[in-house]
Amino acid sequence: MTNSKVVDFFHTLLSFSLDSNNSAPTEALTAGEWAELYKIAEKQNVTALLTSGIEGLENNLRPPNILIRQWIISAEMIRNRNIIMNKTSRQIQEKLSEDGIRSCLLKGQGVASYYPDPYKRMSGDIDLWIDCDRKEFVSYIRERFPKCSIKYKDIDILTDNGIEVEFHFIPAIFYNYLHNARLWKFFRENKEEQFSNIVHIGSEKLLVCAPTCNFNRIYLLIHLFSHYLYEGIGLRQFVDYYFLLKKGFTEEEKAQYVKTISTLGLSKFAAAVMYVLTRCFGMKDNLLPVSPDANEGKLLLKEIMHGGNFGIYNANNKNIKPYSVAAFFQHTARNARYIKSYPAEVISTPIFKVWHYCYRKSNGYI
Numbered sequence: 001m002t003n004s005k006v007v008d009f010f011h012t013l014l015s016f017s018l019d020s021n022n023s024a025p026t027e028a029l030t031a032g033e034w035a036e037l038y039k040i041a042e043k044q045n046v047t048a049l050l051t052s053g054i055e056g057l058e059n060n061l062r063p064p065n066i067l068i069r070q071w072i073i074s075a076e077m078i079r080n081r082n083i084i085m086n087k088t089s090r091q092i093q094e095k096l097s098e099d100g101i102r103s104c105l106l107k108g109q110g111v112a113s114y115y116p117d118p119y120k121r122m123s124g125d126i127d128l129w130i131d132c133d134r135k136e137f138v139s140y141i142r143e144r145f146p147k148c149s150i151k152y153k154d155i156d157i158l159t160d161n162g163i164e165v166e167f168h169f170i171p172a173i174f175y176n177y178l179h180n181a182r183l184w185k186f187f188r189e190n191k192e193e194q195f196s197n198i199v200h201i202g203s204e205k206l207l208v209c210a211p212t213c214n215f216n217r218i219y220l221l222i223h224l225f226s227h228y229l230y231e232g233i234g235l236r237q238f239v240d241y242y243f244l245l246k247k248g249f250t251e252e253e254k255a256q257y258v259k260t261i262s263t264l265g266l267s268k269f270a271a272a273v274m275y276v277l278t279r280c281f282g283m284k285d286n287l288l289p290v291s292p293d294a295n296e297g298k299l300l301l302k303e304i305m306h307g308g309n310f311g312i313y314n315a316n317n318k319n320i321k322p323y324s325v326a327a328f329f330q331h332t333a334r335n336a337r338y339i340k341s342y343p344a345e346v347i348s349t350p351i352f353k354v355w356h357y358c359y360r361k362s363n364g365y366i
Contacts, residue, residue: 005029006036007305013037014046014235015282017053018242022282024053025061034063038070044304045236048075048120079119085109086202088163089126093208099140102131103209104194106171107223107240109201110210114243118202122236125164127154129171131195141167150365152356172222175352176344179265183222186260190215213247217289218260220244225269228300229335229345235280235304241273242281249289257289265344272296276304296341 009029015022029037041047051071054062062068089109096103106127112118130137141148141155149156154168171187174180194211201208211219220241227233249257261270270290275297277283332350339346360366 003033003036006033006040009033010037010040011280013050013053013057014280016056017050018239018281020052020056024056028061029063031064031067034067038063038067040305042074044234045122046239047071048078048122049239051075051120052117075120078122082109082112082119082121082123083202083204084161085123085126085163086204086206088159088161089201090206090208092126092128092165096128096130101137101140102195103167104129104131104197105208105210106168107220110199110208111216111220111240111244113199113201113210114240114247121239125166127166127168129168129194131191134169137167137169150360150363152359171219172226174222174264174345174348176265176348179344182263186218186264213244213249214253214256216244217249217253217257218264221261221266221270221273222264224273225266228269228303229338229342229349230331233304238273238276238280238304242277242283245277245283245287245289248287254289261290265342268293268296268341269300272300276301299341 005027006029009025009027012023012025016024038047041050054068054071063071086109089105093103093105106129108124108126109118112121112123115121132140138150138155141150141157145157147158153170153173154166157165157167159165170184172183174183194215195209197210197212198207199210200206201210220237224233224237224241227237258267261267267290271293274283274288274290275292275294277288278285278292279297279301331353335346335349357366
């Protein structure tokens with residue numbers, strides 16, 4: 001079991017790393033406790049982010065030199081990975097554009113632009129929202145990547161240099177039919193603005209098409225929700241949301257946010273997210289679009305700390321073949337614990353998964 005002293009130190013250090021105006025840790029850790037904290041940072045994919053806080057600590061509070069060197073190496077690897085991901089994101093968008101396909105960069109490198117130092121964000125895969133006829137795009141990708149994985153929402157490929165890319169027909173989905181229909185309406189209404197929004201990424205100032213902050217406040221919340229229910233989630237994704245909210249919003253934008261999340265059935269989850277942002281990162285109340293819910297928030301934080309990034313440290317998520325019958329029953333049993341908080345989505349999940357299997361089978365995707 002993780003030492004509670006180390007967990008508290010970790011949360012304080014992370015909060016201090018994100019904003020130097022927040023309180024810094026004051027109690028020294030032993031070498032063994034620092035090693036334990038480093039493992040938590042790896043588990044949550046925030047190792048590079050913590051270097052900012054460590055640099056601001058008093059000398060007697062810093063980790064042992066051997067661990068500092070390990071931290072520096074890890075941060076440099078993350079930086080180099082981000083450089084590659086920035087260039088690859090831009091190259092893929094350019095290639096798609098040359099072939100007459102519009103795309104919008106979701107999450108990832110576009111979200112990293114919200115960070116004071118975008119190279120300290122642990123990169124994942126590349127997600128692109130595609131504006132193209134589904135059948136035409138499936139043929140386009142299959143011709144170039146025969147081993148691609150095709151689903152209702154997206155197509156997954158692995159590039160020659162080992163980078164995972166997801167091409168989204170739709171940025172996100174709900175398993176509940178009513179909420180999903182409302183979500184599709186939201187995407188349709190906001191689509192053109194996203195596909196015309198150009199931003200710079202990285203110190204190279206590469207130009208890419210990526211969503212607006214207004215769009216991302218909803219979209220990234222849905223992304224958090226989906227991972228919480230269906231895979232598991234770590235603090236790194238919440239840091240994305242933290243820096244997004246730190247950019248601020250008008251009263252009109254706040255009112256629209258509240259209205260949209262209510263329509264999509266996300267009000268309770270949004271309140272839980274606000275609790276995590278205040279508890280772990282020291283987010284100020286004036287930057288919260290809705291009030292925190294401590295009860296839901298504590299359940300969410302418990303899952304975050306237990307499962308880590310994408311739930312990969314949760315033993316219940318291991319040794320199960322994806323899309324298998326065993327995975328179906330495992331996920332159904334796992335999600336049952338959320339039925340009180342999110343009944344519409346949990347009850348709809350088994351129905352959707354059966355439909356999704358039939359959909360993929362009938363279209364020759366599996």
